[in-house]
Amino acid sequence: MRHLIDPMDLSVSEITAILDLAEKIIHNPEKYAHCCEGKVLATLFYEPSTRTRLSFESAMLHLGGKALGFSSPSSSSVSKGETVADTIRVVSCYADICAMRHPKEGAPTVASHFSGIPIINAGDGGHQHPTQTLTDLLTIRTLKGKLDHFTIGFCGDLKFGRTVHSLVKALSRYEGVNFIFISPDELKMPAHLFTEVLDPAGLSYRETASLEEVIGQLDVLYMTRVQQERFSDEEEYLRLRDTYILDTEKMALAKPDMIVLHPLPRVNEITPEVDNDPRAAYFKQVLCGRYVRMALIMTLLGVAGAPRLEEREKDTAQVVTQGYHCTNHSCITLVERGIPPKFVPIEGSQGSYKCLYCEHEAQKD
Ligand code: NCD
Numbered sequence: 001m002r003h004l005i006d007p008m009d010l011s012v013s014e015i016t017a018i019l020d021l022a023e024k025i026i027h028n029p030e031k032y033a034h035c036c037e038g039k040v041l042a043t044l045f046y047e048p049s050t051r052t053r054l055s056f057e058s059a060m061l062h063l064g065g066k067a068l069g070f071s072s073p074s075s076s077s078v079s080k081g082e083t084v085a086d087t088i089r090v091v092s093c094y095a096d097i098c099a100m101r102h103p104k105e106g107a108p109t110v111a112s113h114f115s116g117i118p119i120i121n122a123g124d125g126g127h128q129h130p131t132q133t134l135t136d137l138l139t140i141r142t143l144k145g146k147l148d149h150f151t152i153g154f155c156g157d158l159k160f161g162r163t164v165h166s167l168v169k170a171l172s173r174y175e176g177v178n179f180i181f182i183s184p185d186e187l188k189m190p191a192h193l194f195t196e197v198l199d200p201a202g203l204s205y206r207e208t209a210s211l212e213e214v215i216g217q218l219d220v221l222y223m224t225r226v227q228q229e230r231f232s233d234e235e236e237y238l239r240l241r242d243t244y245i246l247d248t249e250k251m252a253l254a255k256p257d258m259i260v261l262h263p264l265p266r267v268n269e270i271t272p273e274v275d276n277d278p279r280a281a282y283f284k285q286v287l288c289g290r291y292v293r294m295a296l297i298m299t300l301l302g303v304a305g306a307p308r309l310e311e312r313e314k315d316t317a318q319v320v321t322q323g324y325h326c327t328n329h330s331c332i333t334l335v336e337r338g339i340p341p342k343f344v345p346i347e348g349s350q351g352s353y354k355c356l357y358c359e360h361e362a363q364k365d
Contacts (some may be wrong), residue, residue, distance in 0.1 A: 017307035036065035042070035042095035057292035092116035106357025126160035156224035179205035227348035328360035
């Protein structure tokens, strides 16, 4: 059984096969309208969502399956103190596949360790959001015709923006992708994504605070919302939230074929006038999200017509269970009891370890 927790859980050829299937569904939806009949998707959303939860449910309904779940922890036994591990053991008895969103980083990983059904990470804290990445890849491939040799600018909250972290990881495996990271100092990309992902891949990237300065070089502009819910200091959020506002004047500086993506919801960072610009692709992106989730559900359930995913051996040889502790306050291991601590080496480092659940660098005991 395979789960999708991190974009790197899928090889490039598996991603290509899922995107190919999504395209086939787009061109012939009737053919797939019954292929998940009798199957049930559970959506466990411990954090608010419009698109992701509804697109998962819509995807399953369009495949002829059924969906159940909760859209906030207050309406489930989580409010009575039930752990993620117990919840997923219960849900495994009711459903065939599960999409989980959680404010704590690593929660879907914990779920996958206790689950009898495939787990899809639908966003864990500021960590990863691999199905938004599949959505973004399908949108880029559809509109630009390729996933290699282009320049992408990520703009806004690159510190907490999990969609950015996941897309950067995924794109690091395609040739000739040039990254420009546009953010204020306070919201820069986590350093480990440079040292562990982009540097080893030998890809070129730069950081800047000015959108105007670089917008003319971009083939894809990925705008993001400043993630209010992840700030501990409300004043800092208020100071930073409107740092970048994409408007028609800035669009005038961009290439005629640049596309603008945004995982949505938007707050102020793209003015409504930009929606009328043919380069604004964020609502097309939403539709891609439903088709790619249809393809992913089919694939993880192993239904006929879907690409076959090989079983993967878990690489446990390098996991250590003692000698370190995680200090990331957003990590699931710091709030839920009974999760065995696990740490793995940070590639390319001089003997440093990171938490297996949230990927933050671990501290020695
Ligand atoms: C994103 C998320 O939840 O991370 N939304 C989404 O899933 N489309 C982006 C965001 O909330 O800013």
